[in-house]
Structures are given as C-alpha cells and as structure tokens.
Amino acid sequence: MMNLECENKFGRFLVVAQTGLLLTYSIPNEFSQMKKGSFCLLPLRKGKIVKKHVGVFIGFCLKPEFNCQNILSIIPFTRNLSENLLLVLQWTADYYLSSLEKIISLVAPSFIWDVAKHQALEKRIAKFIFNNSENKSKENTHKIKGEIHLEERSEIILNEEQSAIYNELLENLNSTIVLHGVTGSGKTEVYLKIAQKINQLNKNVLMLVPEIVLTPQMSARFRSVFKGDLAILHSGLTKVEYEREWFRIQNGQAKIVLGVRTAVFCSLENIGLIIVDEEHDGSYKSHDFPVYHARDVAVVRAKKENAMCLLGSATPSIESMYNVKNLKYKYLSIKNKFSGSRVDSLIIDSKKNLFLNYSQKKLNYTTRSTQISFQENAISQAVCDFIKENKEQGEQSIVIINRRGYVNFAICAQCSTPLSCPHCSVTTTLHNSGNLEICHYCDFKIQRRKSCASCHSTHFLDHGIGTQNIEERLTQLIPDLKIARLDRDVMTSNSRITEIIDDFRVGKTDCLVGTQMLAKGHDFPKVTLVVILHVEDALFLPDYRAAERTFQLLTQAMGRAGRGNKSGKVVLQSLVLGHPVIEMSLNHDLEAFWQRELQMRRLGFHPPYSRQILCEFRHKNKDNAFYLANKLKAFLVKFWQENKYTENEVRLSGPYLAALEKLKDEYRVQLCLSSVKNLHPARLFPEEVFSDKELSRQVLRLDVDPYSFL
Numbered sequence: 220m221m222n223l224e225c226e227n228k229f230g231r232f233l234v235v236a237q238t239g240l241l242l243t244y245s246i247p248n249e250f251s252q253m254k255k256g257s258f259c260l261l262p263l264r265k266g267k268i269v270k271k272h273v274g275v276f277i278g279f280c281l282k283p284e285f286n287c288q289n290i291l292s293i294i295p296f297t298r299n300l301s302e303n304l305l306l307v308l309q310w311t312a313d314y315y316l317s318s319l320e321k322i323i324s325l326v327a328p329s330f331i332w333d334v335a336k337h338q339a340l341e342k343r344i345a346k347f348i349f350n351n352s353e354n355k356s357k358e359n360t361h362k363i364k365g366e367i368h369l370e371e372r373s374e375i376i377l378n379e380e381q382s383a384i385y386n387e388l389l390e391n392l393n394s395t396i397v398l399h400g401v402t403g404s405g406k407t408e409v410y411l412k413i414a415q416k417i418n419q420l421n422k423n424v425l426m427l428v429p430e431i432v433l434t435p436q437m438s439a440r441f442r443s444v445f446k447g448d449l450a451i452l453h454s455g456l457t458k459v460e461y462e463r464e465w466f467r468i469q470n471g472q473a474k475i476v477l478g479v480r481t482a483v484f485c486s487l488e489n490i491g492l493i494i495v496d497e498e499h500d501g502s503y504k505s506h507d508f509p510v511y512h513a514r515d516v517a518v519v520r521a522k523k524e525n526a527m528c529l530l531g532s533a534t535p536s537i538e539s540m541y542n543v544k545n546l547k548y549k550y551l552s553i554k555n556k557f558s559g560s561r562v563d564s565l566i567i568d569s570k571k572n573l574f575l576n577y578s579q580k581k582l583n584y585t586t587r588s589t590q591i592s593f594q595e596n597a598i599s600q601a602v603c604d605f606i607k608e609n610k611e612q613g614e615q616s617i618v619i620i621n622r623r624g625y626v627n628f629a630i631c632a633q634c635s636t637p638l639s640c641p642h643c644s645v646t647t648t649l650h651n652s653g654n655l656e657i658c659h660y661c662d663f664k665i666q667r668r669k670s671c672a673s674c675h676s677t678h679f680l681d682h683g684i685g686t687q688n689i690e691e692r693l694t695q696l697i698p699d700l701k702i703a704r705l706d707r708d709v710m711t712s713n714s715r716i717t718e719i720i721d722d723f724r725v726g727k728t729d730c731l732v733g734t735q736m737l738a739k740g741h742d743f744p745k746v747t748l749v750v751i752l753h754v755e756d757a758l759f760l761p762d763y764r765a766a767e768r769t770f771q772l773l774t775q776a777m778g779r780a781g782r783g784n785k786s787g788k789v790v791l792q793s794l795v796l797g798h799p800v801i802e803m804s805l806n807h808d809l810e811a812f813w814q815r816e817l818q819m820r821r822l823g824f825h826p827p828y829s830r831q832i833l834c835e836f837r838h839k840n841k842d843n844a845f846y847l848a849n850k851l852k853a854f855l856v857k858f859w860q861e862n863k864y865t866e867n868e869v870r871l872s873g874p875y876l877a878a879l880e881k882l883k884d885e886y887r888v889q890l891c892l893s894s895v896k897n898l899h900p901a902r903l904f905p906e907e908v909f910s911d912k913e914l915s916r917q918v919l920r921l922d923v924d925p926y927s928f929l
Contacts, residue, residue: 229282232274235332239320245287256300260291271334275323296344298469301488303523310519315511316900316921322509325484363451367439375412381405384551388413395518395528397543400553402533402778410494411444418474422491426477429500431455432736435717438477445475452478480513490524493517498530504926534771540813541827562780562787564805567601602750603696610729615745618732620752627683633676644881661883690732705733738775747787749780755795763825766800770812773804832892833925836918837885844888848874858905869894878929
C-alpha cells in the first residue's frame with residue numbers, strides 16, 4: 220500500500236459535468252486534510268481544452284496507473300456534505316438504478332455547479348450570510364417576498380385529541396409514522412408542536428410539501444412560531460432569495476427547512492424530524508431524470524439520521540397503509556374536524572344537460588365528458604345558482620376542473636383532423652379564449668391556425684372545457700362575481716401565487732377556479748362550497764392508480780369546504796352516478812376503500828404487492844426504438860433464466876408503444892417489469908444492460924416505482 224504521507228495524495232471525485240463523472244485526481248499536500256463531501260474546483264480536459272468544473276470529494280484512494288491532474292482548490296463558501304446525506308444519495312442511486320455521479324447534482328442548485336457564477340456569488344454571500352450576527356439570524360428578518368403575515372406565537376395549544384397524538388409522537392421519536400387526520404382536523408398544529416419539541420431537543424426539522432402553491436400558507440404558519448430559524452426552498456423564490464436561503468442552511472443558520480420535493484436532499488444536518496405533508500401526493504414523484512420519490516427518500520433519510528419520519532395525510536397512500544398493515548410504519552389517526560362543522564354532498568347528473576349535435580355523432584373518435592357540449596354552457600344552471608347564492612350570503616366558492624386552458628382541442632368539421640402538435644402525438648390545447656395553441660408536453664406555441672392541414676377547411680369544432688373557459692363562463696353567467704383562477708398558467712412567481720391565495724383568503728375574491736391543486740391542503744375558512752366538474756375523466760383512465768387518485772381528489776376537495784364555523788357543501792357535476800369509489804369518498808369510508816383497493820392490487824400483481832420498473836426507449840426512429848427494446852428484453856429474459864427466477868417472481872410486458880407514442884419528436888417504446896418486493900431493482904438487470912453502448916441513458920429511461928405510464 221502506498222504511503223499517504225508523500226507529497227500528493229489521490230482521491231475520487233463526483234464531477235458535475237454534462238453526464239456526471241467519477242474521476243481520480245491528485246491532491247496536493249495543502250489539501251491533504253480534506254474531508255469527505257467537500258466541494259472542490261477541478262480541471263477537466265476535453266481534447267486540448269481544459270475547463271474548470273465543480274466536484275464532490277468522496278474519499279482517498281491508491282495512486283492509479285495513469286497520470287492525474289491536481290485539484291485546483293476547495294470551494295471556500297461551501298460546507299462539506301454530511302456522511303448521512305452521502306449515504307442517502309448512495310441509496311437513491313442504487314434503488315433507482317443510477318450512479319452517485321449521475322445524481323450528485325441534486326444536493327445543490329445550479330449556481331454552485333456553474334463555475335462562471337462563483338465570483339459574483341462570493342460578493343453576494345458576504346452581504347446576507349457571513350455578516351449576519353447570531354442575534355440577527357434569530358430575528359424575523361428572512362421573510363420571502365409575498366409570504367403571508369401571521370401573528371407570532373410562542374405556544375401551540377392543542378385540543379384533547381391532538382394532545383393524545385402529540386404524546387404518542389413523543390414516545391416514537393425514531394419511528395416512521397402515518398398520521399391520518401381528516402381534512403380540517405388540525406394536523407398542521409400537531410406538526411408545529413412536535414417540531415417545536417424537536418428544536419428544544421437541539422435537533423433540526425425538515426418539512427416537505429408537495430406543491431409550491433402550498434408553501435406561502437405553510438411557511439406563514441411555521442414563521443409565526445420559528446421566526447428567523449425558518450428557511451424556505453423551492454423554485455418559486457427569486458434568485459437572490461434562493462441563494463440566501465440555501466446558504467443559510469449550508470451554514471447552519473436554519474433550524475427548520477420547508478420545501479418541495481428536491482428539499483429532501485438539502486444539506487440540513489442534525490435532523491430529528493422529517494415531516495412529509497400530503498404524503499399521498501403524486502407531486503413527490505420525480506418524472507424527469509433522476510427519478511425518485513421524495514416521500515420514500517425521506518423515510519430512508521430519517522432512518523439514517525435516527526430521526527422520526529411523520530407522513531401526514533387525510534387520504535394516506537395505498538403504499539403507506541400497506542406498510543402500516545405489515546407493521547413497518549406506526550398508524551395514528553385524528554378522527555374529528557377541528558371546527559366540528561359538517562360537509563354535505565350533492566351530485567348533479569350531467570346527462571340531463573347533455574347535447575350531442577349531428578356532427579359530433581358522426582365523428583369517428585371516442586368522446587370524453589370534457590369534449591361534450593352542454594345545453595347550459597358546460598357548467599349547469601344548478602351549479603351557477605349555488606355559487607350565486609353563496610356569494611349573496613357573503614361566503615366563498617371553489618370550482619375544480621382538472622384541465623387547464625380554454626378548450627381541450629379543436630377538430631376539423633369537414634375531415635375530423637384535429638389541431639395537433641407537430642412534435643408530439645397529442646392535440647394542442649387552446650388558451651386565451653381559443654386564440655392560442657399550446658402543447659402541454661413540449662411547450663410548442665402558435666397563434667391558432669386558421670385552416671385544416673389535411674383538407675384546408677376553415678371550419679372547426681371546439682371541444683371540451685378548461686379552467687380559462689370556466690372562469691370566462693362564470694363571469695358571463697354571474698356578472699358581479701369576483702373570480703380568480705389558479706393553475707400552472709398563472710403560477711409565474713411565489714409572490715403571484717401568494718397574491719391570488721391571499722386575496723381569496725381575505726375575501727377580495729368570491730370564487731376561485733383551478734385545477735386539482737386547489738384540493739390540496741389549503742385553509743380557506745370562508746369557503747362553504749366546492750364544485751368538482753367531470754370527475755369521471757380521472758376515474759376511468761387506463762391506470763391502476765385511477766381509483767386512488769379520484770378518491771383522494773374528492774376527499775381532499777371536500778376538506779376545503781366547511782373549515783370555518785359554517786357547514787359546507789360539495790357539488791359534483793358528473794356523468795357518473797353511484798360508482799363505489801365516488802360513494803365511498805362522499806361517505807368518508809376510507810377503510811372500505813383501502814380494503815377494496817388492496818384486494819384489486821393483489822389480484823393484478825400491482826404495487827404494493829409488487830415492484831414495477833418502467834423501461835422506456837426514446838428515439839427519432841420508431842423501428843430503432845423497438846429494436847433496442849427487444850434487445851433489452853432478450854438480455855432480461857436470459858438473465859432471469861440463468862438466475863432461475865420464476866413467473867411468480869418476475870413478469871414482463873412489452874415492448875409496446877406508449878399511450879403518447881411521440882413526444883418532442885421522439886417515439887416512445889416501453890417495457891414494464893413487475894417483480895416481488897424482496898428482489899432489489901438492481902438484481903433484475905444484468906451488468907450488460909449498463910455497459911452496452913446502444914442501451915445508453917440517452918435513449919433508455921428507467922423509472923422504478925413509476926407513477927405514470929402515459
């Protein structure tokens with residue numbers, strides 16, 4: 220073994236370049252005491268050109284047989300990544316079939332990895348980090364622009380049921396706990412109380428929420444208790460805000476971190492509690508590389524930190540309840556609403572207002588409810604009457620339709636050819652009163668085309684409705700209604716989100732129209748009416764999670780009504796009456812739903828009774844995509860036969876074209892693996908898959924525990 224006391228040592232570094240690299244460098248004596256997890260400046264040669272890159276040091280090694288370049292420096296304004304965080308990253312890489320060098324970029328934002336930004340960054344850091352005294356950091360001086368202001372609180376008062384839950388939590392400080400609280404039961408107060416206790420034990424708290432739109436409300440609640448000890452992390456912050464918050468966490472000036480999915484990899488140390496609010500929400504699953512589920516990573520991180528992981532929801536996921544059933548997680552329940560008010564439900568049968576004209580009957584495509592016309596402008600007169608009556612009583616309403624835009628699509632009245640995206644196998648959605656075409660998959664935009672590409676006819680039939688359309692129609696039908704819209708089209712910044720929500724909360728707006736994000740965790744005390752349009756569109760998707768998502772949407776939406784002292788009402792305008800999922804949701808029968816869903820999943824060998832891995836090939840040539848998929852299939856079948864895996868252990872379907880067969884000019888061909896849970900994902904793939912140049916990650920996307928098959 221080489222003598223590590225010689226002039227230079229050698230080490231391995233995770234280098235954040237275009238693809239992520241694991242490289243060996245020489246370490247000059249001046250850096251010989253460098254710690255694992257250090258951010259370093261490294262030279263990287265490409266041909267004759269040498270560029271500076273940022274990498275993370277992961278350990279010393281023996282001198283290699285090849286010549287190594289020296290590292291340039293340790294980046295002075297960063298702190299080492301903790302051993303626990305590196306272990307979590309390694310677990311994430313292993314489980315999601317990646318490598319540490321490919322995912323290391325998750326631990327820091329782009330301004331750390333971009334060397335060109337460092338000089339200007341150092342000047343700004345001095346202003347908002349190193350000049351902050353300990354006393355200043357305690358003050359409430361780090362508010363985010365647009366954050367809601369609440370009175371400061373020193374004590375959190377719980378009711379009897381909440382107190383019982385809190386005492387249970389104190390006895391399970393190192394466990395994973397599912398906190399099932401009915402909507403409006405005061406889960407956030409329990410979060411605050413236990414977070415306060417963890418802080419008193421000199422431990423830090425990480426709090427995850429599924430959507431940026433929920434952070435202003437939650438950050439205000441936490442700010443009122445923790446003041447300047449709170450840091451916020453999400454992409455809705457301004458550049459300066461994000462830099463400031465990230466460096467406050469890096470320098471140990473934050474005791475509570477509140478953020479969305481990526482915050483699970485933040486550099487907070489000494490963690491005693493991780494809270495995952497709305498743990499059932501699909502937004503915690505990353506659909507872009509690297510794929511991961513923040514809830515599952517949070518559970519692993521809590522275990523590495525010997526901390527509690529608290530999974531809160533009014534509709535816990537099937538996966539979490541399965542883990543409760545198998546005694547992996549502990550289950551606690553808050554059964555009563557804090558306000559004690561009740562919520563009634565009513566279903567309006569859309570079929571009574573259904574109108575199909577002659578042209579539509581003749582078109583040769585399947586008609587969905589959002590493509591149907593109604594005699595009363597797609598939103599029934601009964602719904603309008605409810606909203607109008609609510610306004611007259613000084614109360615507020617929410618209208619949810621899970622489709623943004625103005626019109627779903629336009630189709631030629633002559634030859635039935637729709638207005639489509641030239642880059643994806645989908646129709647464009649019409650926005651701006653039907654004058655703008657947008658593809659929601661590749662962001663293709665164009666002013667509405669005037670003629671059909673196939674027959675040049677200028678006559679189109681517009682189909683379906685979206686949030687913009689509903690907003691406009693309600694304005695026409697109820698002229699004095701003060702209405703606002705909240706969907707991804709208006710979420711331009713954190714302050715804009717806060718402005719819309721705050722105006723609604725204080726009563727400047729009578730009615731808020733939006734997508735399903737409105738059903739998530741908001742606390743609007745004056746809302747007594749929630750309208751949900753066309754719930755059947757989600758219920759009948761070809762996806763085994765469709766029933767669960769619909770149940771969660773309805774239950775969560777019902778929780779937005781009647782949160783104050785007055786009772787609430789939920790109105791469904793739907794083509795479907797009497798469906799068991801809808802009935803169980805409206806009757807708050809979660810136990811029956813869980814039992815039904817688990818039985819269906821067991822019969823279909825679906826998660827949580829199996830593990831699924833979606834293998835997707837993307838290629839500009841369809842035949843090449845199928846060739847690569849069949850090559851992977853041959854590798855897998857041979858490997859499974861060699862390892863004597865049975866049909867009861869592993870199953871394979873495909874290759875087949877994805878439901879959306881072309882996106883961004885690339886064809887998509889899929890294979891889906893299902894296996895028993897005790898087979899780690901890495902045990903399903905031979906080494907040849909990862910070393911074969913044709914099966915590179917440029918064309919192959921592996922998604923462990925996929926949430927979407929579209």
